[in-house]
Amino acid sequence: MKNRTRTRFTFILSLILASSALFSCGDEAVTPSGTTAGDTTSDAVTSELSIEDQRKLIDDELPEMDFGGDTFNITVNTFCQDGFISEELNGDVLSDAIYHRNKTVEDRFNVKLNFITGYYGDLASAVRASVTAGDDEYQLLTQHATTANGWVSAGILTNWYDINYIDFEKPWWSPSTREDLTYNGKAFFAVGDFSLTSIGRTFSIYYDKVYAESYQLPDMYQLVRDGKWTIDKLSELTKDVYTDLNNDGKRDFEDFYGYSTATSSPCAFLFTSGVKIIHDGELVLDVERTADVISKAISLCRVNQGTFYDLKYKNAAGNDNYAGIEKMAEGTTLFATALLESGITYLRDYENDYGILPYPKFNEEQSDYIQFVDGGVTIMAIPKTVVDTDRAGIIAEALCAETYKNVIPIYYETVLKTKGARDEESIDMIDFIISKRVFDFGFVFDGWKGFGFVVNDCVRAKDPNFASYYAKNINKVTAHYNEILACFE
Numbered sequence: 119m120k121n122r123t124r125t126r127f128t129f130i131l132s133l134i135l136a137s138s139a140l141f142s143c144g145d146e147a148v149t150p151s152g153t154t155a156g157d158t159t160s161d162a163v164t165s166e167l168s169i170e171d172q173r174k175l176i177d178d179e180l181p182e183m184d185f186g187g188d189t190f191n192i193t194v195n196t197f198c199q200d201g202f203i204s205e206e207l208n209g210d211v212l213s214d215a216i217y218h219r220n221k222t223v224e225d226r227f228n229v230k231l232n233f234i235t236g237y238y239g240d241l242a243s244a245v246r247a248s249v250t251a252g253d254d255e256y257q258l259l260t261q262h263a264t265t266a267n268g269w270v271s272a273g274i275l276t277n278w279y280d281i282n283y284i285d286f287e288k289p290w291w292s293p294s295t296r297e298d299l300t301y302n303g304k305a306f307f308a309v310g311d312f313s314l315t316s317i318g319r320t321f322s323i324y325y326d327k328v329y330a331e332s333y334q335l336p337d338m339y340q341l342v343r344d345g346k347w348t349i350d351k352l353s354e355l356t357k358d359v360y361t362d363l364n365n366d367g368k369r370d371f372e373d374f375y376g377y378s379t380a381t382s383s384p385c386a387f388l389f390t391s392g393v394k395i396i397h398d399g400e401l402v403l404d405v406e407r408t409a410d411v412i413s414k415a416i417s418l419c420r421v422n423q424g425t426f427y428d429l430k431y432k433n434a435a436g437n438d439n440y441a442g443i444e445k446m447a448e449g450t451t452l453f454a455t456a457l458l459e460s461g462i463t464y465l466r467d468y469e470n471d472y473g474i475l476p477y478p479k480f481n482e483e484q485s486d487y488i489q490f491v492d493g494g495v496t497i498m499a500i501p502k503t504v505v506d507t508d509r510a511g512i513i514a515e516a517l518c519a520e521t522y523k524n525v526i527p528i529y530y531e532t533v534l535k536t537k538g539a540r541d542e543e544s545i546d547m548i549d550f551i552i553s554k555r556v557f558d559f560g561f562v563f564d565g566w567k568g569f570g571f572v573v574n575d576c577v578r579a580k581d582p583n584f585a586s587y588y589a590k591n592i593n594k595v596t597a598h599y600n601e602i603l604a605c606f607e
Contacts, residue, residue, distance in 0.1 A: 176519075180519075188509075189230045190229050190230065190510075192234065192256070193234050193236070193245060195496065198313075198314075203233045204220065211532055222520055226516065231513075242266065249502065250272070254504055257506075261497060261499065262495075263557075263562050264494070270306050270307075271565075275501060276501065277306065278295075281510060284308075289522060290310055291308065292310065292316060295309050307497040307499055308498045311518050311522040312514070313495065313498065318534065320489055321490045322458050322475065325472060325475060329452045330473075342487075342547070349480060350414065355376065356376025357424045361374040375426040376422075377422070377426070378450075378451040378455070379425070379455040380455065384419055385570065387573055388573045391407065391411045394558055396603075399603055401560075401595075408572065408588075410480070411573060412573055415577050416577055426445055440464075442456050443455075443465075444464065461539065462534065462537045465538070473541060473543065490556065497562070567595070567598040572584070572587065
């Protein structure tokens with residue numbers, strides 16, 4: 119298999135070299151200029167993580183409690199259950215760390231953790247029915263973020279700020295819980311380290327370093343540090359990168375492209391460009407900026423001849439959400455949109471060296487990079503029917519704290535970095551990407567009824583007329599968000 123893969127890479131590279139005379143970035147494109155605009159970014163990228171011992175020194179300040187061996191039920195989606203459940207020690211460093219985390223919490227508080235798994239749509243319905251019936255069947259909910267907002271409008275969740283022993287100032291809780299997901303002193307969703315997807319499902323850009331050298335691309339890491347990694351730069355570097363590998367005269371999955379993306383990925387550009395939908399209970403969507411983002415996304419995805427963006431593409435499982443990284447795994451793209459965790463799954467046996475970059479800025483004037491987390495991120499919630507909310511708070515806090523201290527260092531340093539990155543600079547970029555994550559209120563509570571996927575819609579339609587889209591949808595979108603916000607009153 120490896121010999122065939124190497125042969126394929128050699129064949130593709132030979133075609134690239136043969137056509138490289140036709141590709142020209144121009145001197146300005148390949149020479150990052152030294153400016154002071156990226157100084158802060160450079161410092162952030164090169165900053166070091168806290169060492170494991172420093173993490174363990176942080177006290178969770180929880181009381182020593184004995185819950186008498188009672189069962190504590192936690193819902194978990196099947197698509198991410200490996201990050202929550204480990205039944206036994208099996209030699210895998212991450213799985214064993216998860217096992218020890220769960221066992222530590224069980225032993226410390228004399229409680230039995232019972233994970234109830236299911237497809238996220240089925241769990242959403244089951245939880246809603248149970249809580250509506252008044253049952254204390256589930257004590258902690260973990261759920262696909264975009265799907266979970268139906269629970270809020272149904273009024274079945276408890277305000278996290280009413281739960282004792284929860285301290286959102288602790289480092290095992292994302293600051294976005296306070297800054298983005300809280301309104302009027304209430305938060306029904308929380309993002310904590312118990313959910314590894316809050317890290318792994320952060321959007322990023324992978325690129326093949328061998329192909330990059332063949333196309334005489336600039337130092338991509340320096341481009342990021344200089345603050346010059348933008349949507350337009352991505353388009354510029356990839357617009358002429360295309361080779362009809364199968365010689366069928368058609369642009370299809372088998373060909374080589376400069377940039378490959380799933381049709382579900384352009385939505386990230388809205389948030390990485392600094393646009394917010396809801397802030398402090400108000401619809402604050404910048405219409406002009408949104409229109410400009412849509413225009414750039416259409417140019418990159420639908421006009422750029424070097425982009426693979428296929429409305430008809432499905433993989434063998436009928437899924438189109440991983441087209442970018444699947445192209446990367448085939449060795450037939452220079453750049454690819456992917457989640458941070460994708461390198462572990464898709465690129466472990468990848469022949470060429472590759473790098474990991476943050477999502478690009480809107481333009482060079484944007485003050486900093488902002489990184490978007492996929493709607494499939496797992497949030498945490500507590501049903502309003504939970505009788506012993508003190509126990510729920512203690513267990514939730516303990517699970518997040520133990521994950522922060524003993525699981526994240528392994529997932530982050532050993533698994534995500536060692537298995538998902540190939541060079542020290544990409545490892546630095548992972549640190550940087552994670553430090554810039556946002557969880558936008560308007561996206562998390564979109565429920566496919568707001569403006570969270572407007573860029574996807576307009577790119578699919580190849581329609582840059584956001585003014586028309588906005589006028590057509592503003593009333594029903596406003597009604598949706600007002601319904602959600604009313605739950606916070």
